[in-house]
Each structure stands twice: as structure tokens, then as C-alpha cells.
Amino acid sequence: MLAGCVSIGTRRTENRCISQPSRSRYGISRSRRRIVAWFGMKVRDVGNREQARNAVEQGIVKQVFIDGTGQIVVKEVEEPQLYDNCVLSKTAYSLISTGTETMGVMARRKNPDPNRPDSNCGYSNSGVLVKVGKNVKGLSPGDRVGNYGSPSAFGGHAGVCCIGKNLCVKLPEGVELKEAAFTGLGGIAIQAVRRANLTFGETAVIMGLGVLGQLIARICNAVGYRTLATDFLQSRLEIAAAAGVKTMSANEDVPSYVSDITEGQGADAVLVVVASESSEPVNQALKMIRFGGRIVMVGVARMEIDRSLFFAKEADFVISRAAGPGRYDPSYERDGLDMPYPFVRWTEGRNLKEFIRLLAERRIRVDDLITHEYPVEKAAEAYEQVLSRPQETLGVLLKY
Missing domain, CATH: 3.90.180.10 (Medium-chain alcohol dehydrogenases, catalytic domain)
Structure with a gap:
């Protein structure tokens, strides 16, 4: 981005x-x-x-x-x-x-x-x-x-x-x-959703509800994907929820909840829209996706990835850069x-x-x-x- x-x-x-x-x-x-x-x-x-x-x-x-x-x-x-x-x-x-x-x-x-x-x-x-x-x-x-x-x-x-x-x-x-x-940022949000390569009926988890995360969550929800958005700040969760997005505090056990709502399969895609010096967001995303699922890095986070978990999930990891080709x-x-x-x-x-x-x-x-x-x-x-x-x-x- x-x-x-x-x-x-x-x-x-x-x-x-x-x-x-x-x-x-x-x-x-x-x-x-x-x-x-x-x-x-x-x-x-x-x-x-x-x-x-x-x-x-x-x-x-x-x-x-x-x-x-x-x-x-x-x-x-x-x-x-x-x-x-x-x-x-x-x-x-x-x-x-x-x-x-x-x-x-x-x-x-x-x-x-x-x-x-x-x-x-x-x-x-x-x-x-x-x-x-x-x-x-x-x-x-x-x-x-x-x-x-x-x-x-x-x-x-x-x-x-x-x-x-x-x-x-x-x-x-x-x-x-x-x-x-918001036009420029909106284009960036849409490109991130496209990079997730979701299809109708699939589940998307959005980690981080800053402005860009809010836009991505709303677009996923509007398209009809099963959408869950997480953040540590209650105020941001409330804003997303008021716009019709299903939310959950990042302080809670989000991976377990995702497993429950997907019958133990995991999310089809997790979009990481955080700014962090830790690798925890990426590794938590790995825990939440299904076998063959997709992680989309939209924000900025350290990427010291658990190789064994990555291998076990045969996961796809992609970067979303700005608003698309061109x-x-x-x-x-x-x-x-x-x-x-x-x-x-x-x-x-x-x-x-x-x-x-x-x-x-x-x-x-x-x-x-x-x-x-x-x-x-x-x-x-x-x-x-x-x-x-x-x-x-x-x-x-x-x-x-």
C-alpha cells in the first residue's frame, strides 16, 4: 500500500x-x-x-x-x-x-x-x-x-x-x-480484497480496523463474504459493527472462534491490515486459515513465519500493493x-x-x-x- x-x-x-x-x-x-x-x-x-x-x-x-x-x-x-x-x-x-x-x-x-x-x-x-x-x-x-x-x-x-x-x-x-x-484509499482496499481471491460464500477475517481495515471489512461485507473483523480497540470495533460488520476483540481467542464458525475448517482468507513490529499477527493468521488458505499482507508487520505451520497448511501468502495494476x-x-x-x-x-x-x-x-x-x-x-x-x-x- x-x-x-x-x-x-x-x-x-x-x-x-x-x-x-x-x-x-x-x-x-x-x-x-x-x-x-x-x-x-x-x-x-x-x-x-x-x-x-x-x-x-x-x-x-x-x-x-x-x-x-x-x-x-x-x-x-x-x-x-x-x-x-x-x-x-x-x-x-x-x-x-x-x-x-x-x-x-x-x-x-x-x-x-x-x-x-x-x-x-x-x-x-x-x-x-x-x-x-x-x-x-x-x-x-x-x-x-x-x-x-x-x-x-x-x-x-x-x-x-x-x-x-x-x-x-x-x-x-x-x-x-x-x-x-477516500478514493485513493478505497482503491487500495478493493485491490486487497481482489488479492484475497475470495468467491461467494467464503469466509474472510480482517485483522486491524484502522481506516483501511474498516474499508476492506465493509467491502467484503457488501459483496457477501462471511466477514469477521478484529481489533484491540473497542471504539474501532463499535464503528465497524455499526456499519454492519461482524466484529470480535483481538484480546479474545479469535482463532478458536473462527474454527467454530467454519466447522473446524478455518477461514478462506485472512487480510492482515496492521502496523506491528511483531510477527504475531502473521502467525495468528496462519492459525486461522484453512488448509490451502490465503494470507494477504496489506499493512506492515514483521514476517518471521512458523515454517512448520505454513507447511502444514500449504498456505498461500501474497502482498497487496496499492490500488492495482498500473x-x-x-x-x-x-x-x-x-x-x-x-x-x-x-x-x-x-x-x-x-x-x-x-x-x-x-x-x-x-x-x-x-x-x-x-x-x-x-x-x-x-x-x-x-x-x-x-x-x-x-x-x-x-x-x-
């Missing part, structure tokens, strides 16, 4: 962009420099309110960065360049990823380096289109959209984002912009090249559309997952909320 953060810091020279600072000083790879240059943005310090108002008229927008010491800063940047297979979306709301982004912050705070370039952050947002590239069909200025940003198709916590046409979904009537801010591929995300429908049925773009369909048909809900909302100017407070009070925090939105 790691979406990654891309270093920003460029200047335009004639018809090309040159990454700053140089490789000799910071060791930035050529490939990363190309991605940085693609964004074509120049970072500016935030001035006073009057300057900010004038800047908006001149194509200057606010963007959130993580600095070299792990602090959250809001800076002003030039509105990104529009490319032929992309759109410019004026952001309404963006959703903080409580997994990917907080790990990036904590990693920098653990090893601070004031000379390290700032990194942009965020990948899931909603907004209204202001411009579309000449090769974009089916999208027009004024459309309300949900977006999934990426290193090769910039989009995240910024006032205006350049999004590849494959990663932008037009919103049907009835889907609110706050809900659509992720991290510039030809798909930036250049707009799609994959043949008959051969790659569920690309990341099609997964995003499916998530929006579930919202539009009210098969799932996300409004109850929003626990906090901050103006983008207070992004630092929003991140501290996520980092310091995780027990009371799920979906945190930035408003623009």
Missing part, C-alpha cells in the same frame, strides 16, 4: 526543469530527478494573508510537505503544469493516510537531516476540475472528481493537483466531495496508456471507479470514518492528531 513520497524542489530553465539540490549533495537518483522535474513546481515560502490572496490569482497554491526533520510544513508552490493525458483538479478535501504518511514522518523524525529535501505527501483527494489535457475524453472543467495521486502523476495535499486521466473518477450525483476524498508505471499513470480490458480486468483506475460505484449505490459508507477535519493551513496539527492520539483518530481530512 506504500504510495511513497517524492522530493520536490525544482526550477524552470528555458524549456526544461532542473532538480535542485544537485545529486552530488543529496544523492538523488536520475530516475527520481526525472519525476521531480516532471512536476515542474517551484516552492515558495508562505507570506502574509494579503500576499496569499494575490498569489491565488497568479496560480500559486498551498501544498503540504514533510521536511528533512520530519516536521509538517505548508508552503506555496506554482500551480502544476498540465500535461496532455492529465487533468488539473482544484482540491476540495484530501485524506491523510494514517499508515503510509505517518510512517514517512516517523522515519524522518527518527533520523533527522535538516539538509534533506522536503517531500510532498498525500495521494487521496477530491475536487473540481479546472483544466483537462487535450487527450482527455469524458472529463470536463467543472466536473466533481475523486483522485488518486502518485509519484508519476502528482496529486495529494495540494490546492491544485495534476492527475493522470486513469486516476481521476467523475463523481455521480449523490457522492459528496468529503466521501470522494501503480508506479508512468506510462499508465502519467501518459494515459491503459491496459487491455480483456487481459487486465481490474487496473488501479477501474478499481477506483468500482469504489465510487459502491459509494454511489450506498453499498458502503465512509462518512462515519471521518473523525477530524482541519484547514490545510493547520496540516501540522492534523498530523500531530494522527501521530499522538491514534486511539481516537481514523479519517482525518484537510480542507482547501
Whole structure:
């Protein structure tokens, strides 16, 4: 699920962009420099309110960065360049990823380096289109959209984002912009369920009920799988239960319960959606699956696996990475090249559309997952909320 953060810091020279600072000083790879240059943005310090108002008229927008010491800063940047297979979306709301982004912050705070370039952050947002590239069909200025940003198709916590046409979904009537801010994370959840390779009537156990785990559990439940979700926090169990998901505290004997409800067979798939430095979540998942069952690693946990148990179950272990085929591929995300429908049925773009369909048909809900909302100017407070009070925090939105 790691979406990654891309270093920003460029200047335009004639018809090309040159990454700053140089490789000799910071060791930035050529490939990363190309991605940085693609964004074509120049970072500016935030001035006073009057300057900010004038800047908006001149194509200057606010963007959130993580600095070299792990602090959250809001800076002003030039509105990104529009490319032929992309759109410019004026952001309404963006959703903080409580997994990917907080790990990036904590990693920098653990090893601070004031000379390290700032990194942009965020990948899931909603907004209204202001411009579309000449090769974009089916999208027009004024459309309300949900977006999934990426290193090769910039989009995240910024006032205006350049999004590849494959990663932008037009919103049907009835889907609110706050809900659509979950688009990127929703695509990740759907890909995780697909990786579990479940069929109708099978049993799925979801370990971990953060925002992503909540979405996965709701999608499994909506599809009709026999779904059980677990977490140590009672508050998260209650939120999932209120959405119709069967829940059980992780403090209880979950493997025994799973055995009971499956007539001693075990779950068909266990999706591990936790952040842990222990191998216990994976080994507990092994205890819960049936012979030939599947474990899907969606979160981040140590994987020192009990080989004898793994062998005895003849289990399948797979990783779910982001929102599906096309992720991290510039030809798909930036250049707009799609994959043949008959051969790659569920690309990341099609997964995003499916998530929006579930919202539009009210098969799932996300409004109850929003626990906090901050103006983008207070992004630092929003991140501290996520980092310091995780027990009371799920979906945190930035408003623009």
C-alpha cells in the first residue's frame, strides 16, 4: 500500500526543469530527478494573508510537505503544469493516510537531516476540475472528481493537483466531495480484497480496523463474504459493527472462534491490515486459515513465519500493493496508456471507479470514518492528531 513520497524542489530553465539540490549533495537518483522535474513546481515560502490572496490569482497554491526533520510544513508552490493525458483538479478535501504518511514522518523524525529535501505527501483527494489535457475524453472543467495521486502523476495535499486521466473518477450525483476524498484509499482496499481471491460464500477475517481495515471489512461485507473483523480497540470495533460488520476483540481467542464458525475448517482468507513490529499477527493468521488458505499482507508487520505451520497448511501468502495494476508505471499513470480490458480486468483506475460505484449505490459508507477535519493551513496539527492520539483518530481530512 506504500504510495511513497517524492522530493520536490525544482526550477524552470528555458524549456526544461532542473532538480535542485544537485545529486552530488543529496544523492538523488536520475530516475527520481526525472519525476521531480516532471512536476515542474517551484516552492515558495508562505507570506502574509494579503500576499496569499494575490498569489491565488497568479496560480500559486498551498501544498503540504514533510521536511528533512520530519516536521509538517505548508508552503506555496506554482500551480502544476498540465500535461496532455492529465487533468488539473482544484482540491476540495484530501485524506491523510494514517499508515503510509505517518510512517514517512516517523522515519524522518527518527533520523533527522535538516539538509534533506522536503517531500510532498498525500495521494487521496477530491475536487473540481479546472483544466483537462487535450487527450482527455469524458472529463470536463467543472466536473466533481475523486483522485488518486502518485509519484508519476502528482496529486495529494495540494490546492491544485495534476492527475493522470486513469486516476481521476467523475463523481455521480449523490457522492459528496468529503466521501470522494477516500478514493485513493478505497482503491487500495478493493485491490486487497481482489488479492484475497475470495468467491461467494467464503469466509474472510480482517485483522486491524484502522481506516483501511474498516474499508476492506465493509467491502467484503457488501459483496457477501462471511466477514469477521478484529481489533484491540473497542471504539474501532463499535464503528465497524455499526456499519454492519461482524466484529470480535483481538484480546479474545479469535482463532478458536473462527474454527467454530467454519466447522473446524478455518477461514478462506485472512487480510492482515496492521502496523506491528511483531510477527504475531502473521502467525495468528496462519492459525486461522484453512488448509490451502490465503494470507494477504496489506499493512506492515514483521514476517518471521512458523515454517512448520505454513507447511502444514500449504498456505498461500501474497502482498497487496496499492490500488492495482498500473501503480508506479508512468506510462499508465502519467501518459494515459491503459491496459487491455480483456487481459487486465481490474487496473488501479477501474478499481477506483468500482469504489465510487459502491459509494454511489450506498453499498458502503465512509462518512462515519471521518473523525477530524482541519484547514490545510493547520496540516501540522492534523498530523500531530494522527501521530499522538491514534486511539481516537481514523479519517482525518484537510480542507482547501
